[in-house]
Amino acid sequence: MLNETLSAMILPAARILKQKPSIWVEINHAVAKYKPVNLGQGFPDILPKQHVLESLTMLGKPDVSPFLHQYTRSMGHPRLVNVLSKLYTSFLRCDRKLYGESGSLQVDSFGPDREIDPLKEVIITVGAYGSLFTAISALVNPDDEVIIMDPSFDCYTPMTVMAGGVPIYVPLRPQLDDGEELISDCWKLDIKELESKITSKTKVLLLNTPHNPLGKVFNREELESIADVCIRHNLVCISDEVYEWLVFPPNHHIKIASLPGMWSRTLTIGSAGKTFSVTGWKLGWTIGPANLIQAMQLHQQNTVYTCPTPLQEAVARSLEIELPLLNTHESYFNEMCALIEPKGRNMVKKLNEIGMIAVRPTGGYFLVADISKLHVPSNELDKNDSLSYDVKFNNWMMQNKGVSAIPMSVFYSTSNQHLGSKYLRFCFFKEDSTLNSAYEILKTW
Known part of the structure; x- marks a missing residue:
């Protein structure tokens, strides 16, 4: 009992206590629980080059x-x-x-x-x-x-x-x-x-x-x-x-x-x-x-x-x-770019078709989309007013539609979070089968 009391009195460093829980820990937990098509996290589900x-x-x-x-x-x-x-x-x-x-x-x-x-x-x-x-x-x-x-x-x-x-x-x-x-x-x-x-x-x-x-x-x-x-x-x-x-x-x-x-x-x-x-x-x-x-x-x-x-x-x-x-058609880097860009353009098209307003990226393998015009039952998103709209929207989409993204507000400072509250981030560097599974779900919106 004494050891437990002493242990409870030992606090981590103040600079660590200031840190907020990582969004990635929360997303990993939610993905494991609800098993959505994961378009949130930034890693491909494609095997690396053979060499x-x-x-x-x-x-x-x-x-x-x-x-x-x-x-x-x-x-x-x-x-x-x-x-x-x-x-x-x-x-x-x-x-x-x-x-x-x-x-x-x-x-x-x-x-x-x-x-x-x-x-x-x-x-x-x-x-x-x-x-x-x-x-x-x-x-x-x-x-x-x-x-x-x-x-x-x-x-x-x-x-x-x-x-x-x-x-x-x-x-x-x-x-x-x-x-x-x-x-x-x-x-x-x-x-x-x-x-x-x-x-x-x-x-x-x-x-x-x-x-x-x-x-x-x-x-x-x-x-x-x-x-x-x-x-x-x-x-x-x-x-x-x-x-x-x-x-x-x-x-x-x-x-x-x-x-x-x-x-x-x-x-x-x-x-x-x-x-x-x-x-x-x-x-x-x-x-x-x-x-x-x-x-x-x-x-x-x-x-x-x-x-x-x-x-x-x-x-x-x-x-x-x-x-x-480098700078040849045989270069993996050129090949990867040629593989990924059409995936991004297609995702923009598919998200726009369901009512989102997607932003075409000029680099990387993420894009962001405005979700403010997409219909969601208002009572479903009013359950936790302490959360930003994009966080509530993504939680609802994961649980009810089976697709996950990343709420954009987590990439903003507290003072600027409102600038991201109507956007989600999607990763498009995935197998076509993964992307198509998500599109089949989303087109029924």
């Missing part, structure tokens, strides 16, 4: 080096950081013309003749989640402010708070001209509003392109405006680019680190899980200037230390196969 699977299974053969099953270098397996260096060097090089025109920014730019140093400018982490947490923890001091665009991936805020930082939110708002197609790129960042939120305490700006949950791809003009703000206010940009290979033509993915003056202040985050559709492997990476990568290394070596060697070896082998195929 990716073989890159892992061959490591189970008796003739491989025993050291591939032991600890590897803490900043990243040598084979993997080397191929990432080769892959990203050309993408991060500052355009030669822009580089020449920006003499004052050259020292902070990734020059057109430079190479990424695989041993100093790349770090491998436990998923892109690990990259985000390590970067934020390594950079943010107590009371430092971090700019987060609403809506945002839901881990940005808790990671900032756990590092002692203060999240500052700037919303993306839809700007649609009459007759214009409703696409994700209609959601715009007001640069003047962004600038108004910056103070002497602002340290970091978090960027996500292609954007989750909106499916927006930031264009060059938008990125140049954001870069200008970062440079003038001496901000570090953490650029979450895990959906970099899923940008639908005619759009192009532009890395903000490749713009004049941005290399020295940008950490670019990628993901093996999103690159090869192996989210369960939980490998990510960050590429950036040596001083910022070193700060991340100091954090990682005293937390997780290193990442699984066999998985790093398998990802390295997979990238080595893809590297010479």
